[in-house]
Amino acid sequence: MISVKILLVEDEEDLALMIAELLRKELFTVEIAYDGEQAFYYIENTFFDLVILDILLPLADGWAVLQKLRETGSSAPVLMLTALDDVEDKVRGFDLGADDYLVKPFDMRELVARVKSLLRRAVSGEPSHELRVADLVLNTRTREVKRAGQAVHLRRKEYQILNYLMSRKNQVVSKEELEEHIWSEEDFNWSDVLRTHIKNLRAKIDRKHRKKLIKTIRGVGYAISDE
Template sequence: MSEHIILVEDEIKLAQFLEMELNSKGYSVSIANDGVTGLILLRESSPDIAIFDWMLPGLSGVELCRHLRAMGSKIPIILLTAKDEVTSRVMGLDAGADDYVVKPFNIEELLARIRAHLRRHIEQDNRHLLIFEDLTLNCQSRQVFRGDRAIELTVKEFDLLEYLMSNPRQVFTKNQILEQVWGYDFVGDSNVIEVYVRYVRLKLEESKEKRLIYTVRGVGYVLREE
């Protein structure tokens, strides 16, 4: 699947040229020619990287940076700007931009910046992933997938699965799980572990997938292969 880029640029010919160049490199591109339309695009899609012109009608590129970061997005942002003063660069970076390219620029330089930021973003995302067999857990976004199937977990179900996936093939007693997932100050029945393990198993095996969480009789639980 090609990476998706949102480009917000009010110079129509430059936007068309950049779209053509980016398409030729295999990227899919969504274009807005003003800041307000750009913000709508950002809210309605999940791009892999965003490129904003600094000077835009409606909302400036700097304002778009602030909006995107306020939305919680961590995607890379590159600002296109005719401003090369230190104060302007600092303002853009403080607003949430990751990089800037001064106009006029060489298209190869922009493409190299895009590749570098996408590569770095992917590497950062991968550091938050736990993978075991066909099970994937994203510690940052708190998303869980069994193959391509998304699994909705409650907070404690997620925490339990994250703990087991962080230590695959290691057997944990109920007390160890209580301490690490529920906390040392937990007051209640240790049977809560059995209940939550059952809940998580049901969700992981909803489509008849093979079992990954096993009971070690008399000891506790383990995440392992068959």
């Protein structure tokens, strides 16, 4: 049986450890991020079935973490855990892709109940961990990529670029947007590096196939499309 993996993003160490211990007693696997940057790292490198996310975090707030999670194509349920009890904050969270809200202070039993409820809803909704464009399939859980049933081996940045494009199937993504999503260093011109990664992706994904999926929109950016 595969354990359910939960990412807990909470900067209050005592509270985070208490929640993690409680969830582990329920046989969940829990990883803790104590700030927004740690959360970014986990999101980019690990699949999670559910995320518990505080808003007021150091380095990057919960809004940025939530937005980053959804930009990766993850459909993992998100439970916002916060001291902010304003309607506008709740609306903002839901607009960014949160699934539920729990305001501090809270009863630990309610937290566990909400986690289980979100997981049940996710299972009943049969969320897909696969992104598909024609015969190209990317599994966000295993990070496996296949074209026409054949495995495609990608480097980390190649995978991130492909994931981002496939999560925006048939949409044009600007070079600036891709660069901002893939690289955090703002004071460097990543255009040449991005072009190299796109060239490598084309070689691995399109070269052996008549139907080309990765498209360059001259002067704008890139798209992945089955049209």
